Amino acid sequence: MVTRPLRSDAARNRVLLLAAAAEEFAAAGMNASIADIARRAGVGKGTVFRHFPTKDDLLAAIVLDRVESLTALAFSLASADDAGQALFDFLAEAAGRQQQLxxxxxxxSGDINDQLREARERLYLTIIALVERAQAAGAVRADVTGLxxxxxxxxxxxxxxxxPGAAPDLWRRYLAMVIDGLRPEGAHPLGPPSPVEAV
Amino acid sequence: MVTRPLRSDAARNRVLLLAAAAEEFAAAGMNASIADIARRAGVGKGTVFRHFPTKDDLLAAIVLDRVESLTALAFSLASADDAGQALFDFLAEAAGRQQQLxxxxxxxSGDINDQLREARERLYLTIIALVERAQAAGAVRADVTGLxxxxxxxxxxxxxxxxPGAAPDLWRRYLAMVIDGLRPEGAHPLGPPSPVEAV
DNA sequence: GGCTAAGCGGACCGGGCGGTCAACTTGTTA
DNA sequence: TAACAAGTTGACCGCCCGGTCCGCTTAGCC
Structure with a gap:
């Protein structure tokens, strides 16, 4: 399947649209309306649907992008010297990016896109590898799973x-608590076993 | 303001309605529709609005009930012998109940009810007291706040x-991780300061 | 049993949203 | 520059939902 390149204005609109949609979704969640997104992007509503057949597809395109970029980050950290630090760095970056989306x-996004499902699976596998290396290095307690x-x-x-008026780096505080809960020191039994699948 | 007692059928419908609404809200979040709630309760849509002027009021009534019962629980634990265990017991009960709502x-629920705001405030103060007692007992790290x-x-x-198909007690696993992050042993600096207000 | 007001129900209204379409504009290519 | 396909637009459609309203039912009381 060979696809001819987009016309220049269409390419520009596509970028504007993705940016506008990301902001609207971040602000209003799934309640963000197509009309608002179109307005923010400065295009007509019809243009949105020309680029993305449904609202779900638009959301999927954005999430897919984030997921793949996170996978790339995780992959680049997979061979760092300090496996524990590598995982914690990854978690920090992931948490920071989630402030936006x-x-x-x-x-x-109910019935998930096939493409998105595969991308998610790749991300999960990469993270799981990070976790297992961190555990082998003794930085993470043995009784947690990648999931x-x-x-x-x-x-x-x-x-x-x-x-409401959270400081832009407040997430670091709670990430620190989460990470402290993942450390081996002072770990107490977890109780129920980890689930086998999620999301 | 003296209010005459509800007619018997109205009282019955009210509890059916609250139960149905709790289930629908739990299942579908704020997207639960009044029509669905009415159907589940086996009453007409008009009856819903006779008991609760708006959808928000219906939600507020449910949440208020939960908040007050949680406050009562926290209060009853406020003088337990083991202050650390008291807090952890409270967190377990709170987490368990949240599986439902x-x-x-x-x-x-956007503009929060005044009554609900006060109830929330009472709950928060009671929890903060639990936390401070647990800290004084050395069961919780000193650098976290009640909030x-x-x-x-x-x-x-x-x-x-x-x-998706989570075991009914899976929440205990993650509560255990959260609590381990709150313990003094193996605590690392938290970074940004705690916020002063929330929700 | 009969009266009355509290309570009930569901047709109805207005608004907002996702998605469609056909007329119009514009980038591209020869 | 001419011609066409690609792209744009906003009016429009159908649907759903929160909330209203009025005619009907029924509990409570004498």
Whole structure:
């Protein structure tokens, strides 16, 4: 399937649209309206649907981009000298980026795109590798799984969302608490086993 | 203001309505529709509005009930012998209850009811007292605030909501991680200061 | 049993939203 | 520059939802 390049104005609009949509989704969640997105991008509503057949597709395009870039980051950290620090650096970057676009969209966008599902799977596998290396290095307690870490990764953004005028780096505080809960020192039994699948 | 007692059928419908609404809100969040709630309760839509002038009022009534019952629980634990265990018990009960109705409603329900705001304030003060006692007993690290704990209290329910077929007690696993992050042993600096207000 | 007011129900209204379409504009290419 | 395809636009459609309203039902009381 060969696709001819977009006309120049269409390419420009596509970029404007993605940026506007990311902001609107970040501000209003799945309630952001197509009309608002179009207005913010300075285009007509019809143009939105020409680029993305449905609202879900638009959201999926944005999330896919974030997911893939996060995978790239995780991959680049996979061979760092300090495996523990590598994981914690990754979590910090992930939490920081989620200030802009929460991952709960992975859940909200109901029937997930196939492409997005695959990208998510790649991200998860890469993170799991980071976690296992960090555990082997003794930086992370042995009784958590990669999936646990993935789930806890979303915590700082979520917590901060409850604080109206939050300082821009407040998420670091809660990330620090989460990480302290992942450390081997002072770990208590966790109780129920980790789930096998999520989101 | 003296209010005559409800007619018997009206009283019955009111409790059916509250139960149905709690379930619908738990399942669909703020997107739960009045029509669905009415159907589940087996009453007409008009009846819903006779009991609760707006959808927000209905939600507020439910949340108010939960908040007050949680305050009562916290209060009853405020003089327990083991202050650390008292706090952890409270967090467990709070997390367990949130499996049914997430506290994010405190945020979602836009302009919060005055009555609800006061109830929330009482709950927060009671929790803060629990936290300070637990800190004095050395069970909780000194650099977290009561508000931090309040914010982290919502984490287990949120995390579990990403796991489709989650075991009914899975939240205990993530509560254990959260609590381990609150313990003094192995605590690392938190970075940014705690916020002064939330939700 | 009969009266009355509290309570009930569902048709209805207005508004907002996702998505469609056909007329119009514009980038591209020869 | 001419001609065409690609792109844009906003009016429009159907749907759903919160909330209203008025005719009907029924509990409570004598």
């Amino acid at each position: 929460d991952f709960s969209f992975l859940r909200d 646990d870490v993935i789930l806890m990764m979303c915590v700082p953004a979520h917590v901060v969302s409850f604080v | 997430d506290f994010s409603f405190l945020r979602d 931090d704990v309040i914010l982290m209290m919502c984490v287990p329910a949120h995390v579990v909501s990403f796991v």
